Amino acid sequence: MFGMVLPLGCRICGHCRVLEGPLRLCTGRRASKSLRCQASSAGTQSATQEKKQGGGRKEQRKQGSSSSSSDKDIRELRIQKAQQLRDAGKEPYAYNFDRTHMAADLHEQFASLENGHEAELGEEVAVAGRVMARRFLGKLAFMSLVDDSGGIQIYLDKAVVDGASGEDAFKSLKSLVDAGDIIGARGGIKRTDKGELSVTAAHVQILTKSLMPLPDKWHGLADIEKRYRQRYVDLIVNEGVRDTLKSRARMMGALRRVLEDRGFLEVETPVLETSAGGADARPFTTFHNALQQPYALRIATELHLKRLSVGGLERIYEIGRVFRNEGISTRHNPEFTTLELYQAYADYQDIMVLTEDLIKSAAQAVTGGLEVEYQGQHLDFGQPFRRASMHDLVKEVTGLDFNSFGSDLEAAKAAVQQHTQQESAGSGLQQSTIESASSIGLLLNEVFEAEVEQHLIQPTFVIDHPVEISPLAKPHRSKPGCVERFELFIYGRELANAYSELTDPVDQRQRLEAQLAQHQANMMPRGVQSGIQPVADSSSNGALAAGPVPAAPAEADEAYEVVLDEDFIKALEYGLPPTGGMGMGLDRLCMLLTDAPSIRDVIAFPLLKRITA
Numbered sequence: 001m002f003g004m005v006l007p008l009g010c011r012i013c014g015h016c017r018v019l020e021g022p023l024r025l026c027t028g029r030r031a032s033k034s035l036r037c038q039a040s041s042a043g044t045q046s047a048t049q050e051k052k053q054g055g056g057r058k059e060q061r062k063q064g065s066s067s068s069s070s071d072k073d074i075r076e077l078r079i080q081k082a083q084q085l086r087d088a089g090k091e092p093y094a095y096n097f098d099r100t101h102m103a104a105d106l107h108e109q110f111a112s113l114e115n116g117h118e119a120e121l122g123e124e125v126a127v128a129g130r131v132m133a134r135r136f137l138g139k140l141a142f143m144s145l146v147d148d149s150g151g152i153q154i155y156l157d158k159a160v161v162d163g164a165s166g167e168d169a170f171k172s173l174k175s176l177v178d179a180g181d182i183i184g185a186r187g188g189i190k191r192t193d194k195g196e197l198s199v200t201a202a203h204v205q206i207l208t209k210s211l212m213p214l215p216d217k218w219h220g221l222a223d224i225e226k227r228y229r230q231r232y233v234d235l236i237v238n239e240g241v242r243d244t245l246k247s248r249a250r251m252m253g254a255l256r257r258v259l260e261d262r263g264f265l266e267v268e269t270p271v272l273e274t275s276a277g278g279a280d281a282r283p284f285t286t287f288h289n290a291l292q293q294p295y296a297l298r299i300a301t302e303l304h305l306k307r308l309s310v311g312g313l314e315r316i317y318e319i320g321r322v323f324r325n326e327g328i329s330t331r332h333n334p335e336f337t338t339l340e341l342y343q344a345y346a347d348y349q350d351i352m353v354l355t356e357d358l359i360k361s362a363a364q365a366v367t368g369g370l371e372v373e374y375q376g377q378h379l380d381f382g383q384p385f386r387r388a389s390m391h392d393l394v395k396e397v398t399g400l401d402f403n404s405f406g407s408d409l410e411a412a413k414a415a416v417q418q419h420t421q422q423e424s425a426g427s428g429l430q431q432s433t434i435e436s437a438s439s440i441g442l443l444l445n446e447v448f449e450a451e452v453e454q455h456l457i458q459p460t461f462v463i464d465h466p467v468e469i470s471p472l473a474k475p476h477r478s479k480p481g482c483v484e485r486f487e488l489f490i491y492g493r494e495l496a497n498a499y500s501e502l503t504d505p506v507d508q509r510q511r512l513e514a515q516l517a518q519h520q521a522n523m524m525p526r527g528v529q530s531g532i533q534p535v536a537d538s539s540s541n542g543a544l545a546a547g548p549v550p551a552a553p554a555e556a557d558e559a560y561e562v563v564l565d566e567d568f569i570k571a572l573e574y575g576l577p578p579t580g581g582m583g584m585g586l587d588r589l590c591m592l593l594t595d596a597p598s599i600r601d602v603i604a605f606p607l608l609k610r611i612t613a
Contacts, residue, residue, distance in 0.1 A: 456489035
């Protein structure tokens with residue numbers, strides 16, 4: 001998906017780009033005295049003079065690929081060119097430039113201009129952007145300029161440039177402008193005989209002198225880790241990366257518009273907390289020197305948003321970063337963006353309708369339609385999203401009917417064990433997992449995660465979860481042992497999680513105390529003495545708060561305690577109206593809508609391990 005900005009260049013050396021004029025693909029051999037590969041030569045006639053001016057032939061060899069010379073040498077040559085500009089009274093790092101058009105604007109405005117014709121303009125156009133490629137051919141030159149909207153060709157005629165800017169202006173540009181420089185160009189508009197819309201520049205100004213060479217098409221930013229570490233270079237040379245970040249912004253805008261149209265208020269809640277609650281995850285911890293108190297980065301926005309709902313804000317949402325000190329994978333980044341919303345006097349059925357509208361609006365904004373291709377799989381967002389209970393889906397995929405077991409846990413375990421033994425390809429369930437399940441609801445969830453999730457490709461609302469795994473959801477009004485909750489799955493991945501929120505403070509306390517006791521029972525055998533270390537489980541949200549344990553600096557990141565959030569319970573005792581709430585992972589949604597295989601592809605600066613010398 002990471003298409004390069006530069007079109008196909010030399011089939012062998014990869015350096016040249018045929019922009020215009022009597023050019024052909026380089027064969028790696030010298031075709032004539034006037035036409036040679038940019039990476040090999042700039043022409044014998046001008047080579048001596050360019051060398052005196054700080055580069056030319058030598059620089060052109062080096063700017064194509066860092067494999068032929070060190071970046072340090074190229075940097076020194078370009079510093080010399082910047083000084084030459086200063087010596088000539090030209091600032092190589094300009095303060096501003098009066099741009100009149102973006103590249104895309106010109107392509108749209110002059111779409112009907114015929115080949116070989118010049119546009120009749122009342123005044124010059126002015127464009128600015130980065131030079132991605134350049135070709136000097138005798139008295140003509142061509143530059144490929146790219147701005148935030150796209151690319152356009154700069155057409156230079158020596159007679160025009162020298163006539164407008166001075167006798168040696170063309171020669172100066174040939175010597176001093178390199179691929180990677182940011183320039184401004186003013187002139188007319190023409191469409192060349194080959195159909196390339198071009199700015200026929202009379203004036204070209206170097207606005208920012210680039211000191212580092214761009215990676216070329218063939219030897220460039222191929223190392224995936226380097227792409228993430230040097231995202232600025234990745235953005236320069238990979239148009240697909242820029243498109244992904246723009247798509248992410250369109251997605252965010254669409255989500256906000258849907259919510260604002262429905263009367264939702266965007267709010268902000270604390271990132272630093274004395275104890276991190278709302279999810280079962282290990283927090284990042286820090287220490288506030290002035291207050292002499294440990295803090296944790298939030299692992300969810302849920303509990304503070306509910307406090308606002310108690311206070312009378314009936315429709316609220318927050319789009320914000322949350323932080324979890326856990327593993328990294330193609331679907332997990334330690335800091336990620338969520339949308340969390342709460343609507344008073346609504347239940348999970350109402351929130352299902354809203355969630356479906358949000359997903360469809362985001363898809364429309366990013367892709368222009370409701371048919372999405374993700375990693376070769378067709379996803380149809382145009383149809384009503386399927387709704388099915390966890391019990392029904394487990395029965396559909398595995399044949400196990402958990403409703404038939406009643407409260408007989410041993411019978412359920414025996415049936416699951418028999419099923420796993422009969423699976424010819426093997427089951428994802430471990431024997432130890434089956435044996436350790438302390439309730440039918442927990443066992444049902446284990447079977448669902450191991451064997452059902454992966455089959456939920458098309459958008460599916462999984463509804464009516466076991467109460468054991470949903471401590472913040474209201475009991476189901478007609479299904480004992482279940483809660484009013486849904487999870488949205490697309491492409492086998494959980495995308496959203498929602499409840500009819502539990503508003504009974506007494507019931508809430510009892511559930512959370514039971515969850516805390518379960519954590520203590522699970523963790524103590526592992527030798528955790530200074531605190532309870534909850535197991536990461538996005539489906540087990542609660543008001544158990546993970547807070548940093550006051551400890552010596554060397555120990556501060558190794559231990560934290562889990563406590564009941566008494567203030568949250570107190571807030572519920574003032575009265576939370578009937579409320580529907582939902583949380584959605586926006587990075588995963590962006591992955592789906594942009595066909596990104598990794599979460600790091602949709603985050604501008606993903607977390608990476610520091611490189612040590």
